[in-house]
Amino acid sequence: MRITVIGTGYLGATHAACLAELGYEVVGLDSDPAKVESLARSELPFYEEGLPELLRRHVDAGGLHFTADPAQAADAEVVFVCVGTPQRSDGLAADTSQVVGAVEALVPLLTADTVVVGKSTVPVGTAAVLQGRADELARDGVRVRVAWNPEFLREGHAVDDTLRPDRLVLGVADEVAEKVLRELYADLIDAGTPLVVTDLASAELVKTSANAFLATKISFINAVAELCEATGADVVAVAEALGHDVRIGRHALGAGLGFGGGCLPKDIRALMARAGELGVDQALTFLREVDSINMRRRQRVVDLAVEELGGDLLGRRVAVLGAAFKPGTDDVRDSPALNVAAQLQLRGAHVVLYDPQAGDNARRAFPTLRHATSAAEAVAGADLVLHLTEWQEFLDLDPAPLAAAARRPVVIDGRNALDAQRWREAGWTVRGLGRPRLGPLAVA
Ligand SMILES: NC(=O)c1ccc[n+]([C@@H]2O[C@H](COP(=O)([O-])OP(=O)(O)OC[C@H]3O[C@@H](n4cnc5c(N)ncnc54)[C@H](O)[C@@H]3O)[C@@H](O)[C@H]2O)c1
Structure with missing residues (x-):
């Protein structure tokens, strides 16, 4: 054929x-x-x-x-x-x-x-x-x-x-x-x-419905993360316990910086728009909330960074680990990581970005950001580290030499994916999304 x-x-x-x-x-x-x-x-x-x-x-x-x-x-x-x-x-x-x-x-x-x-x-x-x-x-x-x-x-x-x-x-x-x-x-x-x-219409709808469902699930747990932030609860523990219910399942319950990329954001918006054209916009108005919960997570990371830097980003060095919208790709379309990096830069921070694969695309999208060739280079001298795309390379980092190289060993884990215990034992303060702030641990 x-x-x-x-x-x-x-x-x-x-x-x-x-x-x-x-x-x-x-x-x-x-x-x-x-x-x-x-x-x-x-x-x-x-x-x-x-x-x-x-x-x-x-x-x-x-x-x-x-x-x-x-x-x-x-x-x-x-x-x-x-x-x-x-x-x-x-x-x-x-x-x-x-x-x-x-x-x-x-x-x-x-x-x-x-x-x-x-x-x-x-x-x-x-x-x-x-x-x-x-x-x-x-x-x-x-x-x-x-x-x-x-x-x-x-x-x-x-x-x-x-x-x-x-x-x-x-x-x-x-x-x-x-x-x-x-x-x-x-x-x-x-x-x-x-x-x-x-039939043709059902096949078309399967795809947009699947993406709308996934987006909803991600935003659901991120809404719970907002509640956790207001109460001191830990969204990772909540998600783990929720996930054991077979009717719910653990997939797509990773609270964090939210979804991006060339598909989910534009697909849920297109589905809302199509519902409007078909006269059934009420059926999908909840997707508007799904979208805004997702976008609020980006702002939340920026706010946490400002908070950790005492309210003033001007001239402060911020290391951003990750530019791709998710690990395993160099795709930076509507990348939450790049969005946060750019916002911090616009507010006066000196952002140094590193991604194992998406560096070239990130440079094309945001030429004014400084790009490092390794995580260690990005972190050296940093006042704050942001982990925004959970590449295995970042999960495997040894936090001890990084703590010595950073100016202030504080990391915001925008993906709740780093081994917080290990990082704390190496002297880091770890902030997740929907998780309590965790200070460094003295090793016995
Ligand atoms: N990327 C994914 O993971 C993924 C997964 C499932 C579905 N999709 C869907 O697949 C579609 C493509 O996504 P993508 O990520 O590959 O996009 P892309 O932008 O990477 O690729 C689209 C390609 O089409 C080419 N093109 C545009 N008009 C053309 C024309 N008239 N003739 C020939 N080539 C033309 C462009 O040059 C480009 O190379 C989208 O509808 C997307 O939502 C993507």
Whole structure:
């Protein structure tokens, strides 16, 4: 089966390489020539563990090609649409212009019946609109069937999530599209991957509902963290105890700096906007509160930093550990860590930032921040340390030499992930979110 993947960003490059791994001939089409050149040289333009090896193997073997020319991508039985759906600049809704543009560019070039499968996260109803456009633009005698196969991969686990997904959702409007997609994913289905075959609108809604649920769960525990801060309770203990209830579960109950990235924030906003368009905005007004609880956590970390520095940030050196929106990726889109770093800088602090992988992207986003090449360099001479992205490298740090190198050994653990006991024994004062302030411990 010949496959085209349109859009070779975090999602599309992963999907293209994984389809090649499943044995298909794949062409990745992207409108960004620099990205295409890089991928064609087997150089992944972003960080994702395990993906560079897959990319190199299949580019070298000739099963995976990249192009910026739609004409070279039109000879395919299945076309996956993996382009971006960012938040619109004029409101909360999703900007679907890349999706529409991709379909409009490729469909007139198709010379045989093709299934166009959306993977981008879109407002419910988009697939139906695309089917209409495809019907208008397809050549005489060519039947284009639009299907939807939402993607649930997590950056940092992208290859594994694609080759061993926890479920496959196929939104189809007819039996032919279903048959083609069942055949395409036969290896995964045979391996026992749970499969949900449904209509187009339900498939679109699965993805946005899943992200809304996750965001709600994260903001729920962060709301509890606000209560803990007002009472002296410890949100980590509360979350652990809550998590033992199988109806609740421990996942996504990590109180801290909250969610960010290129998906959750814009997806919950797009879902609210879509509900408004459909006349059911009341159903989702709670997501507005989910969003503001999340944004308040960023402010809370800034406030804690001001408090720890005695109310004055001017000229104080603040080490920020982490710039990516989460560990395992170099993605800094709507990164809570970068947002906090930038706010502190704007209020006069001298911020020194270090991230194991996202340094280049952070520098591009905020060139005025100073960037260190190691955690030790960032912490040296710091009046305050902020741990904002829980990379394993930070969890493995030896706090003792860092305490000696810092000017004041005070750390705000924005992810409640450091071993507080170890850091305190090394002389640190540790502040978490939704946790009591913990002073240094004398080692017996
Ligand atoms: N990143 C994730 O973890 C993830 C997970 C699940 C779903 N999604 C969804 O997948 C979609 C893509 O996300 P991403 O993170 O990969 O975005 P991205 O910005 O990294 O990639 C989008 C790519 O599409 C290309 N593009 C845009 N218009 C094009 C066109 N007309 N023709 C060809 N190429 C075009 C861009 O150049 C870019 O390389 C979004 O809808 C997102 O919500 C992302």
